Amino acid sequence: MPHLRPPLIRPGLITACLLVLNALLPAHAAIPIEHWTHASGARVYLVPSPSIPMLDVQLNFDGGSRRDPARQAGLASATAGMLSAGVLAHAGQPALDENQLSEAWVDLGAQFGAQVGGDRFSVSLRSLTEPELLERAVALAARQLAAPAWTSSVWRRDRERMLAALLEAETRPGTLANRAFSRAVYGTHPYGQEAKAETLNAIEVADMRRFYRRHVVACRAQVSLVGAIDRARADRIVGQLMAAVAPHGCEALPTVAEVAPLTAAVEQRLPFDAAQAQVLIGQPGVARNDPDFFPLFVGNYILGGGGFVSRLTTEVREKRGLSYSVYSYFAPGLHAGAFQLGLTTRPDQADQAIGVAREVVRAFVEQGPTEAELQAAKDYLVNGFALRIDNNRKLLDNVSNIAWHGLPLDYLDTWTEQVQRVGVADIRRAFARVLQPDRMVTVTVGAKP
């Protein structure tokens, strides 16, 4: 199995070594994830990648949007955005306003910021590893984590911009379709919550401060590092960053409910005078820890994930010219993220396209893929595995994912085996269990008969 080249060996030699290794031990060409628990409680995952003098760090916390109170949907995202809006004076260092802080980062040639997904609150740092620069970048990151300014005037301003952008987005049929789909699939589950004017208006900086202290905590932190550093240096960096959030303590978090299955089909047709109709079809899917993750993953590649060669693309686009883009995916998280199929088409073709797409899904759930389709999928996934890990950015995503979902450290090493093990019957069984074509949500915006 291919992987990033080990360092310190002349490139010319490695090719030969690897080929031999690949031939003999396909399952054991390890991607060397070093893992340990830092004294602060943070779990650390390091992949040394020495050939470019740069380092990427990602800190993950249990503070994604699923933790948003319903009346303050958007709180996690707002908190992430405001984390870069300046720092207070702290530990003998002066305060920096949002612009001074941004300038400080640019002057280091480094990048820092927070992002939010459904599950995770993530903080990212990218820096060169030239020792003095890295030292200063880590110190600035720690300062920012320790003492965010939470300036209310900045929040009021950003909120104004968000409200304006929200109004603009609501003029687009795609926004309306996504919103209706989320509501129908997730019901009251926080995965379906979306920021609206009233929820944004209910958020103040004090809420952010509380949210931040509660969720960004060392005891539950996962720190992934990929770059030109060794374990000792990584551990020191983790120590500096975790010291910054240590005062937050380690408050226990409540359990989040699971996504409820649909009890009946939902059909929503929203009128919209659009140039193109938006179609979304789906239902709650699976959580990432579902034992059928691989059959569903491989199966969906065949159904609607595989670029130009999927069944949906073949039937909807290639054979009938009904759409430029048509896809399906599962979005497995800590809870059952949606299975979603999407397409856009001329308004008067919407019903035809929906008919074709539904029939493709129905037939796939009923019969599964052919042996030939499964083989083609395995060829793509197995042969192309190296492309999933061939740079630092991709490795970081993978390692963070392993950490977040508690996957085994050899997950990447056994990945192709797991794909190879999937059979037609596994896919059929998994799809039949997880998807109910007669009980899906169908949202159409802007269709005309």
Added chain:
Amino acid sequence: MKRTPPLFDTVRGALFPALIGALMAGPSLAQTPAEAPPTPATATPAAPTQAQTFTLSNGMTLIVRPDRRAPTVAHMLWVRVGAMDEVDGTSGVAHALEHLMFKGTPDLQAGEFSRRVAALGGRENAFTSRDATAYHQQVPASQLEAVMRLEADRFAHARWSDEEFQREIEVIKEERRQRIEEAPRARMFEALSAMVFQASPYRRPIIGWMSDIEAMTPQDARDFYQRWYSPANAAVVIAGDVDVAQVRALAETLYGSLPASAVPPRKPREEPPQVGPRRLEYRAATEQAMVVQAWKTPRWTGGDDAANQDALALTVLAAVLDGYSGARLERALVQGLGTGGRRIADSAGASYGLMGRGPQLFTLSAVPAKGVSAERAAAALRDEVTRIAREGVTQAELQRVKTQWTAGEIYKLDSVFNQAQELGSYWINGMDVNASARLMNQLRGVTAQQVRSVAQRYFHDEQLTTAVLVPDPGRREPAAPRPAGPRPALTRH
């Protein structure tokens, strides 16, 4: 996870670099630059090797950049033909041809190209810009020969039936609906291009006007293919885990053996000087207005003359205005720091084309804040340039944007695909593999005085075209396709 509302991605960043990039065909500075990073002590020698260029026996160019960090390779075939090489009535044919290139050859059924690449474990796509058409795959290094074989076959022997053509035209019409008709800002940019350029073919949308797409014939695409897909008009760019000598031999066999043909002469179609301001309103069912101001500027061609010096300084000017969070435009318009706390805009941006086969623009744009007129926002944008014309920029700002670029030079090494993309872009613009390093070195030399000087000289009314997107909530989308246009390269998928 696709659950986060997208608007939050933009809370602290510029709201629409992508959109502004929309107007620019060439690589914008964010992706541009260079070479020879300083090698700190921590780095092991795997550092990238210099790219090399070869001319194959039929005139095709081969560019190879070995980077043996991972056992993968990016393979791109660039053709120096894009939307700018079209003529009225068949706009969009370069892009339509790009789609049709997936429809097979005498040795390959329609759709089989994609199936073969997938079976190799490869990822593939293609894109069309105003200046170029490119086809690309990323594959395990061991499969490079196989994709070279497929691409060489397609380059020389692509064909499509009239039925395949008709189906694909329907797909392209859907693509146009998705990218343009359903995106008011994209329609405004389309209209802006059509106004800012009169003789230059840059005035036409890459994807083509809807009526041109509808009227296109299979033979239009065949003629365009015959005319422009000549080995002398194409470059194969390969970056990744390869041995240069081996790749060169392979390319000579697979690509170099294709029959040579002459590249047709290109008519200059030069844009005449603009001698007075132009202004357009584009009304659409939006909530937010938008204003864009575009000035005609010189482009960077790699030379040392005054125009090239100005191009470098304009690049710095754009970065000082909008190169990082909290740069001048954001501060003055979005934060309202230049206007006593009164916010002028919800977002503001600056962008400069730098490079391209056709004429380049410097654009300022803003989404006016609620209650602020487009005129007021436009004036505030210009005020920031005027301020630089009057006071210059600080050494700290100058150093800051240079530091950012220098670091970017290292970060960009993380992706071999981006390396291939950059090398191809320079080739399309007639530049060699050292252009990136040269550009970076020259940018490092730009002085504050040069930046001030371009701010003084290029931003006059006479060269200005203004487009205003006017919210007209009562207006529904036009039932029939209407003029409009974005500039990012169109990808097939």
